Amino acid sequence: MKKILWLIVLINWGCTAKNDNKAVQVSFTNNKHAIQISGLNNAIIQDIARDSANGSWQSLLPVYRMPADTDMKNYQPVQPGTYQIRDSVVIFTPDTPFVAHQTYFVRYYKFDEGNKVSDFIMGHNRPGSLQYSDLTFK
Numbered sequence: 001m002k003k004i005l006w007l008i009v010l011i012n013w014g015c016t017a018k019n020d021n022k023a024v025q026v027s028f029t030n031n032k033h034a035i036q037i038s039g040l041n042n043a044i045i046q047d048i049a050r051d052s053a054n055g056s057w058q059s060l061l062p063v064y065r066m067p068a069d070t071d072m073k074n075y076q077p078v079q080p081g082t083y084q085i086r087d088s089v090v091i092f093t094p095d096t097p098f099v100a101h102q103t104y105f106v107r108y109y110k111f112d113e114g115n116k117v118s119d120f121i122m123g124h125n126r127p128g129s130l131q132y133s134d135l136t137f138k
Contacts, residue, residue, distance in 0.1 A: 042088035057083035
């Protein structure tokens with residue numbers, strides 16, 4: 001039994017990745033006509049920008065309008081707009097201006113988190129599921 005415990009500890013320790021990324025943040029820019037998403041890995045941003053069209057950003061960092069009933073936020077349509085890369089920041093400019101006092105959110109998918117062996121063993125994650133955070137702004 002002790003050997004199995006040590007084996008699980010060693011597998012967990014070996015599969016744990018160090019996360020050096022800063023916290024992902026959303027803030028307004030361009031006189032509140034756009035938002036900037038910062039804290040993403042610069043190498044990944046540049047790689048996606050080089051190999052992808054504008055539509056891929058909408059599936060990677062979608063922006064939504066927060067509904068009055070927050071239980072319905074998974075069913076909201078994506079806010080259309082354009083994405084640009086400046087240095088290590090992603091800039092999103094909506095097709096229609098943001099409404100004052102309306103809450104919006106960016107769904108940030110954490111593709112590198114929740115994939116450790118221990119997450120599956122402990123039931124924190126299921127195969128095929130993605131971890132994400134909803135970053136709200138107003």
